[in-house]
Amino acid sequence: xxxxxxxxxxxxxxxxxxxxxxxxxxxxxxxxxxxxxxxxxxxxxxxxxxxxxxxxxxxxxxxxxxxxxxxxxxxxxxxxxxxx
Numbered sequence: 001x002x003x004x005x006x007x008x009x010x011x012x013x014x015x016x017x018x019x020x021x022x023x024x025x026x027x028x029x030x031x032x033x034x035x036x037x038x039x040x041x042x043x044x045x046x047x048x049x050x051x052x053x054x055x056x057x058x059x060x061x062x063x064x065x066x067x068x069x070x071x072x073x074x075x076x077x078x079x080x081x082x083x084x
Contacts, residue, residue, distance in 0.1 A: 006052045009059055013042050022077055029081040030066065036077035041068050041077050 013017070018026065018038055026033045041061075044050050050063040054072060061068040068080040 005054060009052065009054075009070075009072075012075060013045060016042055016045070016070065016077060018074065018077040022079065026077065026080045029079065034058060038077065041070075041080060044068060045070075 006012075016038060023034055023037050026032065026037045031036075032040055032042070039050050044066065045052070045061050045068070047063060050061050052059065052061050054060070057072050058078065059070040059072050061070065062083075065083045066080060067083060069078040070076065073079055
């Protein structure tokens with residue numbers, strides 16, 4: 001994955017969203033307040049220390065012990081979880 005591809009994801013942060021089920025899943029998996037889930041994920045995507053890569057139809061954002069999965073076409077946050 002090139003930097004330009006990562007820049008494309010970052011330049012489309014305003015499109016990042018999740019579904020109601022995704023909100024609950026992410027909230028539970030990361031022990032977050034439901035009001036900040038999408039903003040939390042956007043912050044991780046913008047963080048220069050996050051490892052971002054694309055595999056197939058999804059973007060993966062890794063930072064610390066957290067992994068976020070974002071659909072590359074719809075910009076939907078599918079899930080986020082802590083690494084085991």
